[in-house]
Structures are given as C-alpha cells and as structure tokens.
Amino acid sequence: MATKKRAPSASVSKMPRKQSLGQKPSTLTVVYSALLWKSLGSPGKFNFSGNQFSEVYSYHVKSLEQLKHNAPGKFHYMMADIYEAAQ
Numbered sequence: 325m326a327t328k329k330r331a332p333s334a335s336v337s338k339m340p341r342k343q344s345l346g347q348k349p350s351t352l353t354v355v356y357s358a359l360l361w362k363s364l365g366s367p368g369k370f371n372f373s374g375n376q377f378s379e380v381y382s383y384h385v386k387s388l389e390q391l392k393h394n395a396p397g398k399f400h401y402m403m404a405d406i407y408e409a410a411q
Contacts, residue, residue: 348406349384353377356384 357377361370374381392399 348403349381349388352384352388353381356380 354372357372357380361367364370388399391402
C-alpha cells in the first residue's frame with residue numbers, strides 16, 4: 325500500500341528540523357491520565373502522581389524516540405501538527 329504524501333502545512337516550515345522531545349512525553353502522560361480518569365467515571369477524587377504514571381511516561385518517551393529515529397519524516401509531521409494545534 326502506497327503512503328499518501330500530504331502537502332506541508334505552514335507550520336511545518338516554521339518548525340526546526342532537529343527537534344527535541346521537550347515536554348511532549350509529559351503532555352501525553354497527562355492526556356493519558358485524564359482519559360483514565362474519564363474512563364473510571366470521573367470520580368471526584370483522582371490523585372495524579374508521578375510514581376503512578378512513571379511507566380506510562382517511560383513508554384511515551386521510548387515510543388517518541390523510536391518514531392524519531394525510525395521515521396523522522398512522520399515524527400516531524402506529527403510534531404508540526406501538535407505545534408499547529410497548540411497555536
């Protein structure tokens with residue numbers, strides 16, 4: 325199956341080609357914990373602790389590093405999409 329090329333968005337050209345992961349793994353982990361909270365029925369008390377989600381955070385770091393290494397183009401577009409959405 326052929327991969328469809330997409331036209332670069334305006335923000336892709338603004339993004340530096342060499343990117344660090346920065347706060348992205350933390351952001352992904354917070355989103356994960358919010359989805360977990362919602363899946364538990366949105367309890368009134370939900371304690372977020374780093375220890376509770378350290379494995380999830382490590383998984384996010386490892387996954388992003390692998391994507392950056394194995395598919396730098398896809399990684400760049402994903403980061404550009406996140407950057408654009410955050411604007």
